[in-house]
Amino acid sequence: MACCNSALTVSNLCFGYPDQPDVLQSVNLEVKPGDRLGIIGNNGCGKTTLFLLLSGILTPDVGHIELMGQPVVPGQFRPEVGMVFQNPDDQLISASVWEDVAFGLENLGFTPEQIDRRVAEALTLTGTQDLAQRPPHHLSGGEKRMVAIAGVIAMRPQVVIYDEPSANLDLRARRRLICFLQQAPDTMVIASHDLEFVLEVCDRTVLMNDGTLIADAPPRDLLSNTALMQAHGLEVPYSLRTVSTSQSAL
Amino acid sequence: MKLALDEHAGLDSPLHRWAAPYKIVGLGLLMLAFASIRDLRLLLPMLSIAGLVYIASRLPARVLLTRLRYPGLFLVSVIVALPLLSGETVLWQWGWLTLRQEGVQAMGLIVGRFLSILTLSVVLLGTTPFVTLVRAFRSLGLPAILADMLLLTYRYLFDLADTLAQMQQAMRLRGFGRRQRPARVKFSLWRTLNRLAALAGTLLVRSYEQSERVYKAMQLRGYGARLGKGRSDRPQGTAFDWWGVVIALISALSLVIAEALLNWQR
Numbered sequence: 106m107a108c109c110n111s112a113l114t115v116s117n118l119c120f121g122y123p124d125q126p127d128v129l130q131s132v133n134l135e136v137k138p139g140d141r142l143g144i145i146g147n148n149g150c151g152k153t154t155l156f157l158l159l160s161g162i163l164t165p166d167v168g169h170i171e172l173m174g175q176p177v178v179p180g181q182f183r184p185e186v187g188m189v190f191q192n193p194d195d196q197l198i199s200a201s202v203w204e205d206v207a208f209g210l211e212n213l214g215f216t217p218e219q220i221d222r223r224v225a226e227a228l229t230l231t232g233t234q235d236l237a238q239r240p241p242h243h244l245s246g247g248e249k250r251m252v253a254i255a256g257v258i259a260m261r262p263q264v265v266i267y268d269e270p271s272a273n274l275d276l277r278a279r280r281r282l283i284c285f286l287q288q289a290p291d292t293m294v295i296a297s298h299d300l301e302f303v304l305e306v307c308d309r310t311v312l313m314n315d316g317t318l319i320a321d322a323p324p325r326d327l328l329s330n331t332a333l334m335q336a337h338g339l340e341v342p343y344s345l346r347t348v349s350t351s352q353s354a355l
Numbered sequence: 356m357k358l359a360l361d362e363h364a365g366l367d368s369p370l371h372r373w374a375a376p377y378k379i380v381g382l383g384l385l386m387l388a389f390a391s392i393r394d395l396r397l398l399l400p401m402l403s404i405a406g407l408v409y410i411a412s413r414l415p416a417r418v419l420l421t422r423l424r425y426p427g428l429f430l431v432s433v434i435v436a437l438p439l440l441s442g443e444t445v446l447w448q449w450g451w452l453t454l455r456q457e458g459v460q461a462m463g464l465i466v467g468r469f470l471s472i473l474t475l476s477v478v479l480l481g482t483t484p485f486v487t488l489v490r491a492f493r494s495l496g497l498p499a500i501l502a503d504m505l506l507l508t509y510r511y512l513f514d515l516a517d518t519l520a521q522m523q524q525a526m527r528l529r530g531f532g533r534r535q536r537p538a539r540v541k542f543s544l545w546r547t548l549n550r551l552a553a554l555a556g557t558l559l560v561r562s563y564e565q566s567e568r569v570y571k572a573m574q575l576r577g578y579g580a581r582l583g584k585g586r587s588d589r590p591q592g593t594a595f596d597w598w599g600v601v602i603a604l605i606s607a608l609s610l611v612i613a614e615a616l617l618n619w620q621r
Binding site: 157160162182184186187188190192194195196197198199200201204208209212213240241242256257260 | 484485486506507509510513514517565568569571572573574575576577578579580
């Protein structure tokens with residue numbers, strides 16, 4: 106699929122839950138292969154809903170989504186896209202880490218040898234090989250997160266969606282995750298409230314508010330724009346405040 | 356709340372080493388044979404077999420005693436009621452209290468069979484990790500959907516227990532269920548029940564919402580869209596596993612044949 110110019114294309118996407126105002130309104134977005142797109146915005150602005158639409162879990166009211174040049178059909182399994190959920194407990198369904206990472210591969214129909222090889226690779230890549238035989242409910246929050254990521258990347262999706270990946274992580278686990286994501290070659294879409302995290306991992310940022318895309322720019326440019334950030338209830342991250350102040354002074 | 360289903364599954368014994376599908380078949384045959392015993396003379400051999408299996412499993416005695424705690428209530432009622440109420444041949448009488456032969460025999464049979472079958476069940480569950488057991492049942496023909504449901508229940512039981520413990524703790528920290536209340540706070544059973552119902556309701560709603568998220572996560576990893584054959588569930592046993600089944604089969608058949616012979620002699 107390397108032939109596609111666009112990994113993900115969203116055109117005029119609208120969605121609303123029954124008896125509620127529209128969560129997404131005319132969203133247009135294009136993600137190129139290799140992009141690391143960060144999506145920021147307040148709680149309830151539609152980030153998770155957008156992710157569920159991108160991965161074909163929800164059906165759009167209006168609009169069109171294409172993944173690697175092919176339309177996303179709701180309910181259809183698309184192994185090209187993987188999603189790491191906000192709460193790893195929603196995702197770690199098996200009785201041991203090894204089995205959990207193997208779950209998706211078994212569904213993809215790989216042979217036992219291929220499964221074993223890919224599981225070992227994914228665990229090594231995420232640094233969780235020592236946890237292979239542990240039950241998921243015995244892991245720490247950071248370990249659970251890395252195992253959830255291993256379960257997704259073992260399937261080698263071309264686009265990986267991360268919903269609040271740094272939520273509830275301690276500093277060491279967060280740093281490990283940042284290093285891992287910085288080295289990961291996949292196209293990724295990351296929703297996060299952790300703006301420093303976005304700054305370190307992403308090369309492009311989109312600001313969402315009330316279901317619409319407000320701005321799309323490189324992280325440093327967007328996150329240091331005090332007026333824009335404040336207008337949408339966000340704060341300039343601490344590491345950019347001096348930049349932001351000097352820009353205002355200019 | 357502590358869930359310790361696999362507490363002793365990591366021990367080392369012949370029963371632990373016996374592959375789960377073969378163990379299910381072997382112990383299942385023995386249980387069927389035990390259930391078919393009608394002659395009191397076979398009680399001792401049956402209890403001996405169950406005892407030997409338990410000793411071979413190297414499970415601590417307290418495991419069996421703990422598992423007997425609740426079924427024990429049923430046993431006590433059988434031990435007390437049957438000898439006094441069932442049958443016509445009087446063995447001993449003291450006032451209105453009458454001990455009857457048929458009742459004593461029936462009690463012996465029921466208690467013996469119950470204890471033997473329960474002992475084997477404890478051995479089966481105690482020497483096999485739950486997940487392995489479900490997989491083994493699946494390899495023996497349990498529908499995949501039931502196996503998946505059992506495995507997911509096992510996985511999320513721990514989460515549910517944690518959530519419940521946290522919620523209870525949070526309630527206690529806000530004064531719920533305190534023994535020493537300020538004088539102005541009067542105990543109200545209705546209010547307490549209301550709070551407990553709300554706790555149960557919240558837990559139910561949370562579990563329901565989580566189950567929806569879990570299903571979405573599973574769908575995204577191809578659940579229900581199996582694209583190939585995947586891993587085979589067919590059990591592959593060693594000579595040791597087969598010998599286990601053969602020994603169990605011989606023991607079970609011996610009991611059944613002995614039962615038939617004793618019946619025929621009568």
